[in-house]
Amino acid sequence: MSSIKEKFNQISPSEFFYSNRDLAGFSNPTRSLYTAVREFVENALDACDQKGILPDVHLTIKAVDPDKPDPKPYILTVKDNGPGIDAEHIPLAFGTVLYGSKFGLKQARGMFGLGATMAILYGQITTNKPVIVKSSSDAKIQNQFEILLDIQKNKPVILKHTTKDISKKGLSVSICLEGDYSKAGNKIRDYVYETSLITPYASITFDDPKGNKFSHPRFVKDIPPPPTIIRPHPHGIDVERIRRMIVESQFEIPTIDDAMIEKVRKDLGLSKKNLSFTSIMDKAKKKWKNLPRQVRVVIALMSFLKMDFEKLNKIRIEDIDMPNKKLFYWDFGDSQSKSIDMDPESQYYKQLTNTVQGEPLTTFLTKRFQRVGPTTAVKFAEFAKLKPEKRMGTLTNQELVNLSDSLQKFDDFMAPDSSCLAPLGAEPLEKGIKKFFNPDFVAVVQRPASAYSGFPFIIEMGIAYGGDIKTGGPHVYRYANRIPLLYDEGSDVVIKVVNDTDWGRYKVKGEPPFIIVSHICSTRIPYKTAGKENVADRQEIERELRLALQFLSRKLSSFMSKRGQAEAAKKRANLYAKYIPMIAEFCTELAGKKKEPNYKKMLETEIETETKKAVKEEKEIGNK
Amino acid sequence: MATSKTKKDSKAKARSKKADDKQKNILEMLKSHGAKIYDDLDNGQFPKFSIPSRSVSNIVYDKKLRQYILGNNAALRSSRNSAQLRSFTQLMWLAFFANRLTNEKKSSTLRDVYYSSQAFAVEFEDQSESDNIIVDLEAVTSKPREDFHIFPEERSSIFGDLNIEYTIPGYEGKTMNLANHPDGYSIGPSLTTAELVDTSAEIVIAIEKGGLFTRFVEEQVDKKFKSIIINTGGQAPRSTRTLLKRLHDEMKLPIICLTDGDVYGEHIAMVIKSGSANAAHLRELTVPDAKWVGVWATDIEKYKLPTIPMTESDIKRCYDLQKDPRYQDGIWKKELDVFLRLKRKAELEAFSKYGLTNITDKYLPQKLELAKSL
Numbered sequence A: 001m002s003s004i005k006e007k008f009n010q011i012s013p014s015e016f017f018y019s020n021r022d023l024a025g026f027s028n029p030t031r032s033l034y035t036a037v038r039e040f041v042e043n044a045l046d047a048c049d050q051k052g053i054l055p056d057v058h059l060t061i062k063a064v065d066p067d068k069p070d071p072k073p074y075i076l077t078v079k080d081n082g083p084g085i086d087a088e089h090i091p092l093a094f095g096t097v098l099y100g101s102k103f104g105l106k107q108a109r110g111m112f113g114l115g116a117t118m119a120i121l122y123g124q125i126t127t128n129k130p131v132i133v134k135s136s137s138d139a140k141i142q143n144q145f146e147i148l149l150d151i152q153k154n155k156p157v158i159l160k161h162t163t164k165d166i167s168k169k170g171l172s173v174s175i176c177l178e179g180d181y182s183k184a185g186n187k188i189r190d191y192v193y194e195t196s197l198i199t200p201y202a203s204i205t206f207d208d209p210k211g212n213k214f215s216h217p218r219f220v221k222d223i224p225p226p227p228t229i230i231r232p233h234p235h236g237i238d239v240e241r242i243r244r245m246i247v248e249s250q251f252e253i254p255t256i257d258d259a260m261i262e263k264v265r266k267d268l269g270l271s272k273k274n275l276s277f278t279s280i281m282d283k284a285k286k287k288w289k290n291l292p293r294q295v296r297v298v299i300a301l302m303s304f305l306k307m308d309f310e311k312l313n314k315i316r317i318e319d320i321d322m323p324n325k326k327l328f329y330w331d332f333g334d335s336q337s338k339s340i341d342m343d344p345e346s347q348y349y350k351q352l353t354n355t356v357q358g359e360p361l362t363t364f365l366t367k368r369f370q371r372v373g374p375t376t377a378v379k380f381a382e383f384a385k386l387k388p389e390k391r392m393g394t395l396t397n398q399e400l401v402n403l404s405d406s407l408q409k410f411d412d413f414m415a416p417d418s419s420c421l422a423p424l425g426a427e428p429l430e431k432g433i434k435k436f437f438n439p440d441f442v443a444v445v446q447r448p449a450s451a452y453s454g455f456p457f458i459i460e461m462g463i464a465y466g467g468d469i470k471t472g473g474p475h476v477y478r479y480a481n482r483i484p485l486l487y488d489e490g491s492d493v494v495i496k497v498v499n500d501t502d503w504g505r506y507k508v509k510g511e512p513p514f515i516i517v518s519h520i521c522s523t524r525i526p527y528k529t530a531g532k533e534n535v536a537d538r539q540e541i542e543r544e545l546r547l548a549l550q551f552l553s554r555k556l557s558s559f560m561s562k563r564g565q566a567e568a569a570k571k572r573a574n575l576y577a578k579y580i581p582m583i584a585e586f587c588t589e590l591a592g593k594k595k596e597p598n599y600k601k602m603l604e605t606e607i608e609t610e611t612k613k614a615v616k617e618e619k620e621i622g623n624k
Numbered sequence B: 001m002a003t004s005k006t007k008k009d010s011k012a013k014a015r016s017k018k019a020d021d022k023q024k025n026i027l028e029m030l031k032s033h034g035a036k037i038y039d040d041l042d043n044g045q046f047p048k049f050s051i052p053s054r055s056v057s058n059i060v061y062d063k064k065l066r067q068y069i070l071g072n073n074a075a076l077r078s079s080r081n082s083a084q085l086r087s088f089t090q091l092m093w094l095a096f097f098a099n100r101l102t103n104e105k106k107s108s109t110l111r112d113v114y115y116s117s118q119a120f121a122v123e124f125e126d127q128s129e130s131d132n133i134i135v136d137l138e139a140v141t142s143k144p145r146e147d148f149h150i151f152p153e154e155r156s157s158i159f160g161d162l163n164i165e166y167t168i169p170g171y172e173g174k175t176m177n178l179a180n181h182p183d184g185y186s187i188g189p190s191l192t193t194a195e196l197v198d199t200s201a202e203i204v205i206a207i208e209k210g211g212l213f214t215r216f217v218e219e220q221v222d223k224k225f226k227s228i229i230i231n232t233g234g235q236a237p238r239s240t241r242t243l244l245k246r247l248h249d250e251m252k253l254p255i256i257c258l259t260d261g262d263v264y265g266e267h268i269a270m271v272i273k274s275g276s277a278n279a280a281h282l283r284e285l286t287v288p289d290a291k292w293v294g295v296w297a298t299d300i301e302k303y304k305l306p307t308i309p310m311t312e313s314d315i316k317r318c319y320d321l322q323k324d325p326r327y328q329d330g331i332w333k334k335e336l337d338v339f340l341r342l343k344r345k346a347e348l349e350a351f352s353k354y355g356l357t358n359i360t361d362k363y364l365p366q367k368l369e370l371a372k373s374l
């Protein structure tokens, strides 16, 4: 989403909102109410997931003036029992765009650091009311904020901040916004319902504006294992991201002030003593292994400056010119800039190089990316036509672009690590489907992890037939990172794959009562828009979806044929009962006889056999 | 006089006995089929029977018989097979119904059969399903449906000096001369089942079109050429083909066909001569000696007839027929090739260009003459 961020830097936030609100799902009062619900509910679930808390989420929508016709202002409140947010972070999290804690590489519902703020912004623009956030991160004190967004400056304006004692952790957020519940109601109820299917370990309640209460208690007691945060995969990276990583990897030249000098003395065990320059260097050499990086840098500088602590106090480092091996500093005593040459053979020279010019390429690769070993790193350097020991800080723009391209193209990196994914798991998924649809048949599958463009993903899918499912299927329930996707299904890759399937081949005919539940888990779902409603067709994802669907369809097919056999046996019994007596009647007259042939016993036995067959087949497929 | 009357009577008696015998045969046959089914059931078994396969692969051309016949493939129909049970029952019902019709000497149409079934709770999806079962009965018994008193709706007509004697109930013994009414007589159940008594005609002219039929009657072709004229009304219905066969076999009359000068006309004649693949399960519908005398493709050039271009489907039909074993020699092949070369066709009415009676005055005599040498 770096492109949105760039855009954001160029234009004012309100402009940003207006030009992106369609993308973010705030196009009209109906859609906006629905999207706002989603954003807050998903944040609540994300927060609980991350801390391994069984979520209790309460959603309330109330009309400010129930007698007004739609669209009209509503108060939307979402309350959770999650970890809450520390008081100092609340204004940032809810009052600025693109602030988020989920940029790290692991699966979460939120991705952009945008959702909550967009909803709040929409509410503020349509009703001019502040957002109210109540949060407790310690189960002792609850911080309550009333915040307006200064959309010119992308800054929160705190109208009110109070605290009170409390005994529970959790966060509640409440906004006032223009909405149309009469139109959005269906979708919102579907959303809550479908969310509880894919989040069986959560309890979700919904109080709607008409006084109805919808309650979805949890029916699975265990939270699926939480994902771990991992380093990025080289294939999933762009120039912008590399630049940021280089900056992160570079160590700033420490400002050498009193506090810093004090720290160096302490670490060398020289708090009280004043030693000469050479004695300091000797001491440092002995303690080198245990010294923190900052301290090492200061000592390296001292070694070139040939100064003790007292002298060091009277200068300020201006610049370190590694290529020319020169060190510039300002001498307060003489009030002038001075320079000295650095000896490249000195062991301290290397220390400085690392700090100033960043890590060598190979170290950068092995340390900052997932699953890249030294051998691969060297091979890659050759592939990218860069020296393995090339310092990252010295890359030119052109070299950076080249590096980024090569990272995409190099095929010998290992497949992405999928420990950052948190699929629901086949068992809870099956449990959910059974509870929701009470089907005659259900099958679920979790595909092994795969990857597209360096982003790992896992497909989970379930198929169910009969029971409470309504006819006219397949009805497709689409999920991505445990979010139900309800809009824009026409252009979704899952729908495409389902539509491509010839159900007749799997003995599914007519207007079948059957559903498909599809769940895509990834660190980066390739949504077509920031509104998170439909998934673009990436070849790798499409392939996995197909494989999952084929696997399940075959199971469905064998169920259908067993069921078919049972039905056929029943049907046969019925046909015999209907037609054999007719044949008897006709042939009696035809043969010129008075009495009908003696066939009744034969017919009875046959009907009995067929009925038994039907019962047996039905038992096998677990029919109720 | 008296003797001649008794002679006539005894002849009539013989004729009605023949009709009775035929009816008896049919009834006996139906009964024996019924008895087999009855016995199966009585023995506690699912009844079954075998039926010649009517699939394309089992339809073969018999050179000796000069018609399409069914090969040796037969299918077993079992009432145990639930997929066949319904049609099995339908066929049983049809045999039962045909038995009643024959017994009571009542005639019915294909459509009647479809509706009658409903009185017995035997369901047919539509008439084509019941028509199909009727063909099954024909195949099992090797008898045309007319023998079971089931007739098609389509009617063609006949005119000429032919005495017949009805056998249908209420008309038994009544006679009729088929030259009494100038519009001709329609060939329905009563005519098809009637006895053919005598005739002064020496030839039967089967003509494809009603318009020309009327012209031939007006021009007294029956008298001038001692002929019986039959309007086939396009492709001859099976009852008409049965009648043609009887005129040939019983009255020893040669049959000639006069059709439009196109590939469809040629094939109308061919079907009269040697049947159609659709009726490969029946053998009493063909007149192998029947002759097609025109309008030939070569006539188009010879008589300078006004023509119209062949359509695409005409041409396709030509190519299809070229693959038919019956079109591999003689005029059948020759004319087909000429049609394909000309890519044009001419109707019977085309002769009107040379005057309305040109066809009966000039063309017909020449063709009748020619027929003798065919």
Ligand SMILES: Nc1ncnc2c1ncn2[C@@H]1O[C@H](COP(=O)(O)OP(=O)(O)OP(=O)(O)O)[C@@H](O)[C@H]1O
Pocket (backbone or CB within 6 Å): A039, A043, A044, A047, A080, A082, A083, A084, A085, A093, A094, A099, A100, A101, A102, A109, A110, A111, A112, A113, A114, A115, A116, A117, A118, A171
């Ligand atoms: N209920 C909550 N409990 C704890 N933290 C929360 C809660 N809601 C939001 N946050 C914090 O606020 C941040 C901003 O939320 P926001 O919805 O704007 O972005 P996001 O969820 O990271 O991404 P997205 O735009 O895709 O929703 C989150 O990343 C999270 O750190």
Ligand SMILES: [Mg+2]
Pocket (backbone or CB within 6 Å): A039, A042, A043, A109, A110, A111, A114, A115, A116
């Ligand atoms: Mg969010």
